[in-house]
Amino acid sequence: MTELSAHLPQFQHGQLTENFPDNHLSNTNDNSERRRHDNSERRRNDNPESETNGQPQNNIQQVVEQDEEEDEELTLKYGAKHVIMLFVPVTLCMVVVVATIKSVGFYTRKDGQLIYTPFTEETETVGQRALNSILNAAIMISVIIVMTILLVVLYKYRCYKVIHGWLIISSLLLLFFFSFIYLGEVFKTYNVAMDYITVALIIWNFGVVGMICIHWKGPLRLQQAYLIMISALMALVFIKYLPEWTAWLILAVISVYDLVAVLCPKGPLRMLVETAQERNETLFPALIYSSTMIWLVNMAEEDPEAQRKASKNSSYDKQAPANQTQNEDAEADDGGFSREWQQQRDNRIGPIESTPESRAAVQALPSNSQTSEDPEERGVKLGLGDFIFYSVLVGKASATASGDWNTTLACFVAILIGLCLTLLLLAIFKKALPALPISITFGLVFYFATDNLVQPFMDQLAFHQFYI
Amino acid sequence: LRPAPLPRRAFFWLVSLLLASLLWFVSVQLSDRENANLQYGLLVFGAAVSVLLQEAFRFAYFKLLKKADEGLATISEDGRSPISLRQMAYVSGLSFGIISGVFSVINILADSIGPGTVGIHGDSPYYFITSAFLTTALVLLHTFWGVIFFDACEKRRYWCLGLVVASHLLTSGLTFLNPWYEASLLPILLLTLCTGLWAFSTAGGSFRSVRKCLSCKR
Numbered sequence: 001m002t003e004l005s006a007h008l009p010q011f012q013h014g015q016l017t018e019n020f021p022d023n024h025l026s027n028t029n030d031n032s033e034r035r036r037h038d039n040s041e042r043r044r045n046d047n048p049e050s051e052t053n054g055q056p057q058n059n060i061q062q063v064v065e066q067d068e069e070e071d072e073e074l075t076l077k078y079g080a081k082h083v084i085m086l087f088v089p090v091t092l093c094m095v096v097v098v099a100t101i102k103s104v105g106f107y108t109r110k111d112g113q114l115i116y117t118p119f120t121e122e123t124e125t126v127g128q129r130a131l132n133s134i135l136n137a138a139i140m141i142s143v144i145i146v147m148t149i150l151l152v153v154l155y156k157y158r159c160y161k162v163i164h165g166w167l168i169i170s171s172l173l174l175l176f177f178f179s180f181i182y183l184g185e186v187f188k189t190y191n192v193a194m195d196y197i198t199v200a201l202i203i204w205n206f207g208v209v210g211m212i213c214i215h216w217k218g219p220l221r222l223q224q225a226y227l228i229m230i231s232a233l234m235a236l237v238f239i240k241y242l243p244e245w246t247a248w249l250i251l252a253v254i255s256v257y258d259l260v261a262v263l264c265p266k267g268p269l270r271m272l273v274e275t276a277q278e279r280n281e282t283l284f285p286a287l288i289y290s291s292t293m294i295w296l297v298n299m300a301e302e303d304p305e306a307q308r309k310a311s312k313n314s315s316y317d318k319q320a321p322a323n324q325t326q327n328e329d330a331e332a333d334d335g336g337f338s339r340e341w342q343q344q345r346d347n348r349i350g351p352i353e354s355t356p357e358s359r360a361a362v363q364a365l366p367s368n369s370q371t372s373e374d375p376e377e378r379g380v381k382l383g384l385g386d387f388i389f390y391s392v393l394v395g396k397a398s399a400t401a402s403g404d405w406n407t408t409l410a411c412f413v414a415i416l417i418g419l420c421l422t423l424l425l426l427a428i429f430k431k432a433l434p435a436l437p438i439s440i441t442f443g444l445v446f447y448f449a450t451d452n453l454v455q456p457f458m459d460q461l462a463f464h465q466f467y468i
Numbered sequence: 469l470r471p472a473p474l475p476r477r478a479f480f481w482l483v484s485l486l487l488a489s490l491l492w493f494v495s496v497q498l499s500d501r502e503n504a505n506l507q508y509g510l511l512v513f514g515a516a517v518s519v520l521l522q523e524a525f526r527f528a529y530f531k532l533l534k535k536a537d538e539g540l541a542t543i544s545e546d547g548r549s550p551i552s553l554r555q556m557a558y559v560s561g562l563s564f565g566i567i568s569g570v571f572s573v574i575n576i577l578a579d580s581i582g583p584g585t586v587g588i589h590g591d592s593p594y595y596f597i598t599s600a601f602l603t604t605a606l607v608l609l610h611t612f613w614g615v616i617f618f619d620a621c622e623k624r625r626y627w628c629l630g631l632v633v634a635s636h637l638l639t640s641g642l643t644f645l646n647p648w649y650e651a652s653l654l655p656i657l658l659l660t661l662c663t664g665l666w667a668f669s670t671a672g673g674s675f676r677s678v679r680k681c682l683s684c685k686r
Contacts, residue, residue, distance in 0.1 A: 404575060404578065405574040405575055405578055406571055406574065406575060409567075409570060409571065409574065410482055413478045413479055413482055413567070414479070414482075417479045446482070446486075449486050449490075450486070453486065453490050454485055454486060457488070457514060458571065458572075458575075460511055461511070461515065461572075462572070462575065462576065464511070464644075464646065465595065465598070465599065465602075465643065465646040465647070466511070466515055466640070466643050466644055466646065467572055467602055467603075467606055467639070467640060467643040468485075468488075468515045468518045468519055468522070468568075468572075468640050
């Protein structure tokens with residue numbers, strides 16, 4: 001893979017849609033002209049699916065392009081920064097998931113399955129197991145598709161309140177209930193004595209600050225941290241409650257679905273994004289992880305000027321609860337990249353039940369964004385679903401692989417490479433692209449290959465203490 | 469300055485490892501499982517193939533970087549690439565070394581936490597510490613090899629290339645002597661030192677520059 005040159009923020013004249021950093025491929029000379037103009041790309045990866053608990057997740061990664069004349073050095077610098085800014089949160093999320101899997105036994109223990117995967121995998125024959133896992137995956141995918149379509153329909157008919165309420169419920173559940181369970185399990189693992197009052201205080205503070213950061217305003221780093229934690233929690237629940245073969249199958253099918261949903265003209269995610277663009281709105285920011293603070297979300301009724309000024313000092317986008325029409329203005333910042341991750345709010349209601357609404361809500365959010373933006377704003381949006389599925393892959397690899405750390409590392413590198421390639425494609429095509437397929441494909445290939453081929457080899461070498 | 473150099477190079481190394489393991493696996497499957505000597509021979513064969521594949525991939529990566537560099541230079545305003553080849557060589561070697569070292573040692577590290585006794589079945593009790601030293605040497609060696617390799621390719625000194633490949637094979641071969649640590653560890657450390665000096669002089673350093681650096685002159 002060639003190096004990515006830095007993206008230049010460029011202002012696409014006439015169309016102020018998104019400014020996103022663009023990653024250029026530095027070795028394609030014939031593209032140099034194009035690259036200069038395409039500095040930012042928007043890639044959207046929507047992954048509307050109802051996750052095990054029925055929470056749709058949208059992974060949308062969008063990179064906006066801007067045309068600008070800039071110094072090539074600057075381009076390189078930005079490009080590097082941009083890719084690194086994309087790598088760091090993904091890496092952090094995966095690290096948290098792997099660390100938890102390795103230390104807390106709860107998430108590798110089999111305690112039943114979700115209702116979306118009713119068929120058990122403990123069968124007598126391999127054929128039966130394969131059949132069950134295929135059925136499980138089929139059920140899960142259809143639930144996700146239904147939820148996504150529901151969300152698109154809701155969005156099309158402007159039932160913003162329903163969607164918003166759904167999102168709020170999802171994040172409430174995630175921030176309070178799941179983190180409570182997580183904290184409990186961590187305490188159990190390390191045998192820490194704790195009283196309910198302290199736990200209540202901790203969880204209450206954690207949850208409320210999280211809600212404020214995610215849905216309203218907050219320091220950028222804090223919001224990013226919360227989004228990472230939410231993604232990690234979701235991924236952990238998936239890892240726990242999905243049986244093995246089902247999990248791998250779901251990962252594979254999800255990436256195919258992602259590809260179809262984002263690229264096909266009639267795909268639900270694409271329709272969602274286009275609708276949002278037509279209406280000049282931003283999609284639900286609660287599902288978007290921003291790496292830069294320059295997003296300013298304006299309410300349609302408010303004076304954009306005042307909003308812009310007011311938010312110059314704030315660091316976050318402000319979401320109007322009742323108003324989904326938001327215009328995001330990105331202030332020119334110090335040249336950083338604004339990356340919006342889409343938070344995936346999978347409503348995980350819990351291992352047992354799931355609410356279709358939360359699922360649809362989570363699923364329905366493609367992270368498409370804003371149509372009118374400040375030309376100097378740059379950012380890439382990555383959906384939280386991408387985070388979650390990457391972490392699920394790496395977590396499953398570390399939980400179940402016989403090769404243990406080697407396999408985990410190999411999957412990790414494969415996913416990062418896939419992400420790099422996707423960003424590259426984003427730079428070339430300059431439109432919303434799914435972030436899952438390439439990374440997940442690489443991850444799956446490397447997982448199975450490393451686990452079955454490399455591990456015995458390395459094992460034998462280590463046994464004799466040979467080095468290669 | 470480079471965007472995310474490590475994962476890409478690491479990826480290349482991983483692919484080479486994958487191919488080598490594939491070859492070994494296939495050969496093991498096709499062979500007689502019971503014959504220990506044959507298995508051992510296959511392992512040696514697999515290791516040698518892996519070394520050659522690693523160097524081949526290093527070369528392929530060099531070609532790729534060269535093209536990218538040319539592209540960058542064309543675009544840049546002063547016709548010069550912003551990243552020097554030396555830097556690329558260093559980073560490339562370093563990432564090869566890191567991923568190779570990590571893959572070799574991480575399972576050992578993980579096992580070293582758990583309960584157990586080293587060498588209880590009659591193997592050497594110094595397994596962990598020698599593994600640590602060997603891995604260090606390997607990481608450093610990969611870095612130095614990267615620098616020398618890229619420089620040799622750049623200046624078309626093919627004998628240098630051959631020497632790098634040969635020293636890699638030699639290092640790997642020395643580890644085959646392994647429980648006999650005097651014969652394997654010491655030569656490898658010496659080799660590391662020599663390669664380091666060679667890489668340093670290739671990169672343009674000299675005794676004088678070291679002295680200048682140490683005396684903190686501008």
